[in-house]
Amino acid sequence: MATMAAASSHLFYNNGISSKFNKSSITLKQSSFYHKNCRNFRTHLVVKASSSDNNDTKNGRKQEELVYNLDEKLNRLADEVDMNAGLSRLSLFSPCKINVFLRITNKRPDGFHDLASLFHVISLGDKIKFSLSPSKTTDRLSTNVPGIPLDERNLIIKALNLYRKKTGSDKFFWVHVDKKVPTGAGLGGGSSNAATALWAANQFSGCLATEQELQEWSGEIGSDVPFFFSNGAAYCTGRGEVVQDIPSPVPFDLPMVLIKPPEACSTAEVYKRFRLDVSSTADPLALLEKISKNGISQDVCINDLEPPAFEVLPSLKRLKQRIVAAGRGKYDAVFMSGSGSTIVGVGSADPPQFLYDEEDYKDVFLSEANFITRTENQWYQEPSSSNTTSFVDQSSYAA
Template sequence: FSPSKINLFLRITARRPDGFHDLASLFHVIDLGDDMTFAKSSSETKDTLICNDPTIPTDSSNLVIKALDLFRAKTGVRQYFWIELDKKVPHGAGLGGGSGNAATTLFAANKLCGSPATEAELLEWSGEIGSDISVFFSKGAAYCTGRGEIVEDVEPPLDLATKMLLVKPPMGCSTPAIFKALDLDGRSKADPLELLKRIGVDGCSETVCINDLEAPAFTVLPELAELKERLKAATADKKTVVFMSGSGSTIVIVGDDDVPAFVARDDALFKAPTRLITRKPGEWY
C-alpha cells in the first residue's frame, strides 16, 4: 500500500538562495493511497513500471524509477525490478501521491534485497529526488522543516478516527506556478512551533490549520477559493475546519466525512472520505 498525505498546517518560512523555499509543516499520512506490487526482474538493464493510468509516465521521469536508480546508486545493489502501480490518488492534488510511491518503492526494494540500508538512510537519501518523500518514513505524523526533507516524528495531533473528507476539482495545481505567485509579504506571521503545540492541545481550528500557499493557489485558480467557501458553508453546522492541503488543489474537511449535496451532484469533483494512519518502525502502511 502506497499512502498519501495532508498538511495540517503549512508555513513558508523563507526563500532560499537556491530558489527553493524553506517551510515548516505538520504532515500526516492518510489512508487514501495507491496499490503497488513489486517483484525482482530478470532484466539486467532496466526496471519495468506498469500503471493503470495512461496519463502517468512510466519512464525515468517517474519518481518510482528515480527511487530505484537512487537505491542502486546508494547501495551498490544491481537488481532491477518489475512494478505494477494501481493509481487511485489524483495528481496535482497536494496529497503527495507520487512521493508516497517513491517512498514505498525505496522501502520495498530494500526489503526485497535483504535490507542493505537502514530506514534512516532511506529517509536521508530520499531528499535527493523529492522534498515530500521523507515524510513517509516517519511514523505517520511528522513536523517537517527545510524543503520538507528534515523530518521530526511527533505524536498524532488528532484522534486517528477523526472524520475527514477530501474534495478536489478536476484542475490540478502546478507547484512551481503556486510558488511563483507567492507573496512573501502576505504570509501568516504565526510561529509554526506554536501552531504545533496548539494543534496537539486544542485540535484543528481556522487559526491553526494555516496554509501559506492557499492565497497564491486561489490567485492562480479562483474557482478553488469558491470551492473552499462552498464547502465551509455546507458543513458549518457540523463545526468543521476546511483548508487546502499542500500546494493544492485538494480541499480538506476535518470533522465530518458526509459528502455535501452539491459535491455529490458534481461528477467532476474527486471526493474521498479519509482517516489519519500511522506505522510501526520496520513495517509499512
Template sequence: MALSSQLLSPNGAKPINFSSKVPRPSICRRGSSSFRPKTQSKRSPFGRILASGSSESGRRQLEVVYDPEDRINRLADEVDKNASLSRLNLFSPCKINVFLRITGKREDGFHDLASLFHVISLGDTIKFSLSPTKTRDRLSTNVPGIPLDDSNLIIRALNLYRKKTGTDNFFWIHLDKKVPTGAGLGGGSSNAATALWAANQFSGSLATEKDLQEWSAEIGSDVPFFFSHGAAYCTGRGEIVEDIPRPIPLDLPMVLIKPREACPTAEVYKRFRLDQASSVDPLALLQKINENGISQDVCVNDLEPPAFEVVPSLKRLKQRVLAASRGEYNAVFMSGSGSTIVGIGSPDPPQFIYDDDDYKDVFLSEASFLTRQENQWYTEPSSSPASSFTKEEASNVE
C-alpha cells in the same frame, strides 16, 4: 506485508497469475502438410514441440508452438526458487498538510517551510516482482498519462537505491493508482518512498530507515516525510523531518474534494508573496493542535492565496464547503500546493457537490489519519475507503 501471487508481464500488460494454469494463446508456425489428431508434446526452452503421427508422405511432422507467456512464467519460477523474497505488495499512502507556513525564500531558490504533515488512509497499491533479467525496471499502471520511464519517481527511487548500495536487482512494477495527481497530497513522493522501502526489503535491509530517509531527499522534498512514523513537523524544504507524538486521533474522519483542475506546484510558488503570508508562529500552531485538536484557526496554509490565483474556482469551492458545513467540519482547508480541499470532522461532502453540475467531475474520497510502527511499512486499514470516485461515477452506484 502481503506477498503477491501475481507477476507483471514485461510489456506492462495485465498481471500474470501463477497460482493457476489457464489456457494460453499460442502462435503456431505450420507447414502445408496436414496433421493427424494424435500428437506427442516435448517442451523446448521457448515453447512446445508437438510431434504428430505419419502423414501421407510417411514423414513425421513437427509443429513448433511459441509460447512467450509460458517462458515468462518459467523465468519467474526460477527467480522464486533462487530468491528469499521475489514478490511484494505495498500500500503507498498519501498525506495532508494540517498547516503549512512559508517562512522565507532560500538562496537556492526554494522556500523554507514549517508544516505539520500527516499520512492518511487514501493510497495507491504497488506490486513489486524481481525481474529475471538484470537490465532495467519495467513499470505499468492503471492510469493513462503517467510516465513509465526514468522520469517516474518510482524508477528514480530504484535507480537511487542501486547507486547507493551497489545492488543489481531490477523489478517489474505495477502501480494501482488511486491518489489523484496535482492534488497537494504527495502521491508521487509516497510512491518513491515506497519503492525505496521495497528495494531495501528485497536486498535484505542493507540500509537503515535513517539511510533511506536521507537518500530520499535527492528525489524530492516531500519524500523523506514518509519515512517518519506518519506524523511529523517538517522544516527546511520539507526534508528536515521531526517525528512527533500522535497529535490527532486516528479515527477522526475527513473528506477530500479535488476539482478536475490541478495546481502546478511551480506556478503556485511563483505567485507566492511573503508579505501575504501569515505571521503566526508554526510552533504555536503545533502546540495548539496538541492541546485542543484541529480547528479552523490552526489550519493555516500560506499557499492558498497563490493557488486560488492559479485556479480561481478553488477559492469558491472552499468558501462553499465552509458555508454549507454548518459546523459539520472542524476545519476546511487546502492541502499542500493544492488543489484538494479537505474537510476534517466528517467523511461526507456537502450536498451541493452532488447537486451542482459544476462539480460533476470532482474527485471525492473519505479518509482518516494513519501511522506506522518502526521497521514496518504502512498498511491499508481494513476499513479503508473504497469511495474514491467522481460525482458522475457516484451517481451510477445504487
C-alpha cells in the same frame, strides 16, 4: 526436498489422513504466500496409531503411540523457507499525506522556500506490486490509469535507480501501481510512491540500508519523500526534507473528506505568486502546540499557499467557500493541502450535497479518510475500513 525458489509456499494437505502417517499427504507448492498461510494456519492435526494400556502385543508386534504435530512441522518449514530463499514478490500500500498547517517562513538564496508544516499520513493510498524481474538492465512499470509516465520521469523508477546507485544492488523489478491518489492534488502521492519503492527495493536486497539511510537518500528524489520514512506524523522544516517525528497529535478516528476538482495547481506557479510580506505571521510551533492540546480547528489550519493557489485557480477559492457555507459547521476545519488542489474537510466524512447535485462538479474526486501512522520497522498498512468514492475523469491522474 525440492528446491524452493520463492520466499514462501502454499500448503496442501490430504483431508483423509489415515492412522499411519502418509508422507505424500503434505505437498509444498511454490507461491508467494506460503509463509503467511503457514503462520496463520491454526488447526493442529494429530495422527495416532492405536496403543493398548498394558502394552500387549498383537501378532508379535508392540503397539506404540505416534503423535505427529503438523503445526510444529509447518513452522519449521516456514523458517527453512525464510532462511534459504529470497523474496520474489511484494505488495505494499503507498498512502498519501495532508498538511494540517503549512507556513512559509523564508525565501532561500537557492530559490526555494523554507517551510514549517505538520505533515500527517492519511488512509487514502495506492497499492503497488513489486516482482523481481529476470532482466538485469531495466525496470518495467505499469499502472491502471493512462497519462502517467512510465519511464525515468516517474518517481518510482527514480527511486529504484537511486537505490541501485547507493547500494550496488543488481536487482530490477516489474512494478504495477493501482492508483487511487490523484496527481496534482497536494497530497504527495508521487513522493509516497518513491518512498515505498525505496522500502521495497531494500526488502528484496535483505535490508542493505537502514531506514535512516533511506530517508537521507530520498531527499535527492524530492523534498516530500523523506517524510514518509517518519512514523506518519512529523513536524517538517527546511524545504520539507528536515523531518522531526512527533506523536500523532490528532485522533485516528477523526473523519475527513478530500475534495479535488479535475484542475490541478502548478506548484511552480503557486510559489511564483507567493508573497512573504502578506503571508501569515503565526508561530508554527505555537500552532503545533495548540493542535496537540486542543485538536484541529479552523484557526490553526493555516496554509500560506492558499492565496497564491486561489490566484492560479480562482474556481478553487469558490469551491472552498461553498464547502464552508454548505457544511453549516459540521467540519472542524476546511483547508487546502500542500500547493493544491485538494480541499480537506476535517470532522466529517460526508461531502456537501451540492457536489452531487450540480453538473459543474460531476468530475470532482471525493474520498473519505482518517489519520494513520506506521509501526517501527514496518511499512504502512491499509486500514480495512478505507473507502474511496471517485467521480473523477482520468485527467485527474495525469502527471
